[in-house]
Amino acid sequence: MSEAHDDGRVLLEIKGLTTAFSLAEGDFNAVDNVSFSVKEGRTLSLVGESGSGKSMTALSVMGLVPSPGKVVAGEVLLDGRNLLDMSAREMRKIRGAEISMIFQQPTSALNPTYRVGTQIREVFKLHRDWTRQVETEKVIAALRAVGMPDPEARLRAYPHELSGGMAQRVMIAMALACEPRILIADEPTTALDVTIQSQILELIRELQSSSDTSVILITHDLGVVAEMADEVAVMYAGEIVETTDVETLFDEPLHPYTKGLMGSVPVLGDPRPRLEAIPGTVPNLTELSVGCRFASRCQARIEAGLTVCQTHHPELVEVRPGHAVRCWLYSGQEVAE
Template sequence: MTDTSMLGADGSAASTPRGPVLQVRDLRTRFELPGGGFNAVDGVSFDVEAGRTMCVVGESGCGKSMTSLSIMGLVPSPGKVISGEILLNGRNLAELRPSELRKIRGNEVSMVFQQPLSSLNPSYRVGTQIREVFALHRDLTRTAQNERIIAGLRDVGMPDPEARVKAFPHELSGGMAQRVMIAMALACEPDVLIADEPTTALDVTMQAQILDLIRELQRARGTAVVFITHDLGVVAEIADEVAVMYAGEIVETTGVEALFDNPMHPYTKGLIKSAPMLGAAEERLVAIPGTVPNLADIGPGCRFASRCAARIESGLTICESQHPELREVEPGHSVRCWLYDDSASVSDAVAGARK
């Protein structure tokens, strides 16, 4: 039986995935400020395969959006990528000159931003802004450009695309503006689409439509998607794999089903408990105590230690004195937590806290 998730736009079977399209390896992005510096992204690694969606999830300020900007080469000053690799089809984007990156952005890798109306230029019509993508990356006649623009808007479900190409951004609803951004991002059929909280500013109905749209376009084109979000409901809806970020680093990676069925890191468990669930017996949400640490003043231990219920209840001291590594504790499931370290030096100390 053919897996329908791998069917092409014409219904034919798509090619078998050829391994990771995007590989992020030990990525570090640093900001140097007059009062001191800090790593907004600190040792982040993950892979995304063709036709798969990696959701990067975490609360505001955890570094997930800065990770996406680092991949795109759009880190705002005074920040910069200081180490690591960003491999797109085997080529390290971190080593490319700005002029080389401009040839890749919008062509091989594209991004959809959180606020579509802020991302579109209010002075130019929709068609003109999409046309810029083709002018930069494709040698097409104006007639061919017009045909591709109309077809792209139609693909993303834009009503009356022939009329919308003449509209200015302020004449569009939030959902329509986001469809324009998605059409623009997919115009050159990139290998990787990065979506940075693209549904946050939309109502629930439009959120569902945009998620369905991204999923259908991905299924038809085999695009690898990096989806940035703080919403666990969105994660459950669209993710294949999940990377949970906290204070600039990844604390847990696994498949989406394992994340909800068997969350391991105390922070992940706290996120799930703090999310509203239909049919839940308790009316009050369970909040994670404390605040996110100041990245400019990170201690030597686990960055979640001061807020961690497992550490507080068990009295563990290693959590505050030594920084845990991200280690695979089950096939395909990695966690950055001392509770899952089986080395003799820590196994006795954490045995009680695991229960």
């Protein structure tokens, strides 16, 4: 985490990804011109409120955008190959084998009618040409790797017999079974209690360092970000508003929204009597203003007396190497000093 600036090889690069939904209420982009890259063996965290487009970004990368959504622009480059150009068949070979995903609710992401072992075996059936016996050995090995006690017996358990933490371990075992290069973890600990949460995060980190897997961690929990991430992209209303390495983000957050998020986190020993909340709510994506999407909730804009925020949409501008912000406070002549 500390050596955030060194150069790893870029494994996954996302350029201008835009996912549009067209509903009766209107058309909107759930993911709007999102670009970021994930380096080998490192963790990128997508942070934002509910509805900010984090999960939809992950689903777009996996090619799993639910209907009527559609990826309408951009590139998802895995080793230079654009996943968005791939056929359904090619994409199936990628999913589960090169990029895999774990979900928020481990107990509902496991099929209640099948034993745990059968479900992990499914991944091998789809991606590996192994005999049944080898499969069984690998399933046991996968369960052992995620710290499942007595894996030979747990193999035969049904999902309802597992606790939430154990179920999430099974999900991780399943996701990492084929040693993917990228693991997308969509709020992997939100449904778990705090002690289990830290165990699961610790497990992901251990497995990541032993296998050099890259992780895209989706969360709204800044504590999880601080603990896990190397790089962070903060999302708001479908677009990235700030991206930098984790230390800079916590030391020197620039975007008023990021600052607001930081202010709303309780800190032990903090003298503040109340937590600061960001006023207002995330705007309705079907009725976005032409200006900055955060403008209506932004205190800093009023303090700085900026009017451009309501009339012009800011671009994501690199204010220093590796730190980009989408805010008029920091771009062009409007830089406030």
